[in-house]
Amino acid sequence: xxxxxxxxxxxxxxxxxxxxxxxxxxxxxxxxxxxxxxxxxxxxxxxxxxxxxxxxxxxxxxxxxxxxxxxxxxxxxxxxxxxxxxxxxxxxxxxxxxxxxxxxxxxxxxxxxxxxxxxxxxxxxxxxxxxxxxxxxxxxxxxxxxxxxxxxxxxxxxxxxxxxxxxxxxxxxxxxxxxxxxxxxxxxxxxxxxxxxxxxxxxxxxxxxxxxxxxxxxxxxxxxxxxxxxx
Amino acid sequence: xxxxxxxxxxxxxxxxxxxxxxxxxxxxxxxxxxxxxxxxxxxxxxxxxxxxxxxxxxxxxxxxxxxxxxxxxxxxxxxxxxxxxxxxxxxxxxxxxxxxxxxxxxxxxxxxxxxxxxxxxxxxxxxxxxxxxxxxxxxxxxxxxxxxxxxxxxxxxxxxxxxxxxxxxxxxxxxxxxxxxxxxxxxxxxxxxxxxxxxxxxxxxxxxxxxxxxxxxxxxxxxxxxxxxxx
Amino acid sequence: xxxxxxxxxxxxxxxxxxxxxxxxxxxxxxxxxxxxxxxxxxxxxxxxxxxxxxxxxxxxxxxxxxxxxxxxxxxxxxxxxxxxxxxxxxxxxxxxxxxxxxxxxxxxxxxxxxxxxxxxxxxxxxxxxxxxxxxxxxxxxxxxxxxxxxxxxxxxxxxxxxxxxxxxxxxxxxxxxxxxxxxxxxxxxxxxxxxxxxxxxxxxxxxxxxxxxxxxxxxxxxxxxxxxxxx
Numbered sequence: 001x002x003x004x005x006x007x008x009x010x011x012x013x014x015x016x017x018x019x020x021x022x023x024x025x026x027x028x029x030x031x032x033x034x035x036x037x038x039x040x041x042x043x044x045x046x047x048x049x050x051x052x053x054x055x056x057x058x059x060x061x062x063x064x065x066x067x068x069x070x071x072x073x074x075x076x077x078x079x080x081x082x083x084x085x086x087x088x089x090x091x092x093x094x095x096x097x098x099x100x101x102x103x104x105x106x107x108x109x110x111x112x113x114x115x116x117x118x119x120x121x122x123x124x125x126x127x128x129x130x131x132x133x134x135x136x137x138x139x140x141x142x143x144x145x146x147x148x149x150x151x152x153x154x155x156x157x158x159x160x161x162x163x164x165x166x167x168x169x170x171x172x173x174x175x176x177x178x179x180x181x182x183x184x185x186x187x188x189x190x191x192x193x194x195x196x197x198x199x200x201x202x203x204x205x206x207x208x209x210x211x212x213x214x215x216x217x218x219x220x221x222x223x224x225x226x227x228x229x230x231x
Numbered sequence: 232x233x234x235x236x237x238x239x240x241x242x243x244x245x246x247x248x249x250x251x252x253x254x255x256x257x258x259x260x261x262x263x264x265x266x267x268x269x270x271x272x273x274x275x276x277x278x279x280x281x282x283x284x285x286x287x288x289x290x291x292x293x294x295x296x297x298x299x300x301x302x303x304x305x306x307x308x309x310x311x312x313x314x315x316x317x318x319x320x321x322x323x324x325x326x327x328x329x330x331x332x333x334x335x336x337x338x339x340x341x342x343x344x345x346x347x348x349x350x351x352x353x354x355x356x357x358x359x360x361x362x363x364x365x366x367x368x369x370x371x372x373x374x375x376x377x378x379x380x381x382x383x384x385x386x387x388x389x390x391x392x393x394x395x396x397x398x399x400x401x402x403x404x405x406x407x408x409x410x411x412x413x414x415x416x417x418x419x420x421x422x423x424x425x426x427x428x429x430x431x432x433x434x435x436x437x438x439x440x441x442x443x444x445x446x447x448x449x450x451x452x453x454x455x456x457x458x459x460x461x462x
Numbered sequence: 463x464x465x466x467x468x469x470x471x472x473x474x475x476x477x478x479x480x481x482x483x484x485x486x487x488x489x490x491x492x493x494x495x496x497x498x499x500x501x502x503x504x505x506x507x508x509x510x511x512x513x514x515x516x517x518x519x520x521x522x523x524x525x526x527x528x529x530x531x532x533x534x535x536x537x538x539x540x541x542x543x544x545x546x547x548x549x550x551x552x553x554x555x556x557x558x559x560x561x562x563x564x565x566x567x568x569x570x571x572x573x574x575x576x577x578x579x580x581x582x583x584x585x586x587x588x589x590x591x592x593x594x595x596x597x598x599x600x601x602x603x604x605x606x607x608x609x610x611x612x613x614x615x616x617x618x619x620x621x622x623x624x625x626x627x628x629x630x631x632x633x634x635x636x637x638x639x640x641x642x643x644x645x646x647x648x649x650x651x652x653x654x655x656x657x658x659x660x661x662x663x664x665x666x667x668x669x670x671x672x673x674x675x676x677x678x679x680x681x682x683x684x685x686x687x688x689x690x691x692x693x
Binding site for chain 3 (some may be wrong): 015016017033034049051052055067082084086087088100101102105106118119120123124136138141142157158159160186187188190203207208209210222223224
């Protein structure tokens with residue numbers, strides 16, 4: 001079920017019941033599992049693993065109620081060399097995944113996202129559209145990365161962290177603003193980040209904290225609402 | 232792999248490796264992806280999209296420890312016209328999805344659920360059984376909608392919101408009661424709603440709030456436990 | 463697509479587009495859905511259900527940034543009699559699932575995990591590696607069970623509960639320590655447990671609580687940070 005317009009490199013392994021659509025390009029030594037769908041035009045590098053049941057290159061949908069309509073024609077999804085993608089993931093068209101990234105099972109990454117080199121996107125993580133993620137970032141299991149968010153290099157995001165980008169919850173039409181996590185910031189598990197908050201370099205947000213305003217570099221915050229810990 | 236008892240309308244597109252079981256009905260101009268499973272008896276309208284890897288019409292399971300046994304014979308799952316269903320979803324038999332609803336990737340909807348017109352159910356959202364969701368509701372990514380819950384029209388539920396319906400956590404046999412979200416209520420991301428709380432019309436629950444009792448209409452609450460903000 | 467080295471018992475039903483790899487063993491009266499992947503060497507008992515789209519026996523992956531490399535050769539995944547596994551799950555090689563366990567849709571269980579008899583692992587639950595779960599435990603929808611965690615018999619874990627095991631968030635190389643939940647402990651929905659906390663027998667953690675230190679047996683705690691309720 002490999003379309004005749006697809007280009008497949010040398011020593012590529014493709015599992016059973018896998019669908020490779022029109023104009024897909026796959027580099028050498030790449031391994032694709034069973035029951036995978038590679039949507040049209042997707043570009044996959046060399047030494048990449050795509051595990052069973054994953055869908056890459058999905059085109060966004062929308063209905064009448066959605067605030068933002070998907071943008072017109074998106075660039076193909078591009079996956080660099082040495083990337084590993086788990087089982088049952090959904091990755092959208094219009095994004096770029098750098099070399100050496102690892103994406104866990106059932107993770108989902110929307111359009112217009114860039115993921116930097118060697119970053120880890122954990123299992124069941126969801127990344128919304130228009131978000132930029134740096135190099136060597138760790139996003140742990142089930143964290144939620146909203147749209148319009150900036151995550152710099154070496155950031156650590158614990159499991160179940162929740163972010164948001166719309167302070168009026170659909171009531172007003174304003175520019176959305178996701179949180180900004182500066183270099184080396186660390187966010188504890190199940191912390192909540194409000195729209196547009198800036199977490200400074202090397203700052204630490206405690207587990208379960210609810211961050212309603214800026215956290216200065218190297219500060220630690222805890223609680224609901226989050227306050228600076230004085231040591 | 233379309234069973235001979237299935238009825239398929241005109242101009243229907245069905246992907247590769249898709250299984251359409253006995254007595255399924257599919258309306259005109261509907262598009263079904265690759266590696267999809269349409270379980271027996273499911274009724275799908277016209278102009279519907281079902282993306283790759285999704286399973287519709289699943290029958291509930293149970294084991295020895297479960298409090299509630301699944302009810303006997305459920306009606307077929309019914310999906311109205313113009314519904315869009317993402318990739319890798321699991322939708323159960325016994326529910327009804329109204330016209331124009333959008334369901335995101337990897338969402339899961341149990342039995343005895345009704346979803347109103349043009350509502351959005353985000354990616355990775357889970358909806359338990361016996362819950363009613365109104366029209367024009369937005370449920371954002373990874374929110375958890377418990378059983379026995381009532382969500383009225385125009386409600387907004389932020390990402391990662393968590394609800395519950397059993398105040399004794401399995402210790403007693405009582406009638407379960409999920410939260411009630413009245414018309415236009417808005418719930419911030421990662422808020423926690425306790426069993427049976429009522430959130431009044433146009434009330435706002437802040438991000439990360441833990442709501443332990445009723446919130447009056449048009450009030451705003453924040454904190455843990457949630458308290459009314461005085462402006 | 464059943465490999466010729468697989469051993470399949472009597473009265474086994476296997477759906478369409480399902481892949482059964484080398485040396486798999488399947489007991490009598492077991493039912494496997496459509497689009498399932500059973501990875502090599504997996505051992506499945508009798509009267510087991512594996513629903514559509516599920517992957518069992520996955521081998522772990524890792525990239526350059528990961529703290530722990532996967533251990534070498536893992537034992538095959540072993541699934542005892544009367545287990546029920548939902549749709550779109552991902553279960554890893556190297557774990558053992560006891561008789562009568564129910565695993566919900568889209569749940570994911572890593573390597574070196576043991577799940578005791580009749581326990582329920584809810585939909586969208588993720589269980590990390592090296593965790594032990596007792597008998598008759600309930601883990602509700604979307605809860606996150608970290609690595610190196612001990613969950614004793616009869617524990618109740620509400621929906622969206624979040625746990626963690628690394629108090630330095632990747633900054634130091636220390637032995638990881640997940641929470642310990644002693645017999646009959648009950649954890650409310652969306653509660654946050656910090657690394658290594660011990661929740662005593664029959665203790666109750668309220669919904670949305672952030673537990674930073676030990677909870678004595680039979681005590682109730684609520685709030686952020688969690689404090690004992692005096693009745």
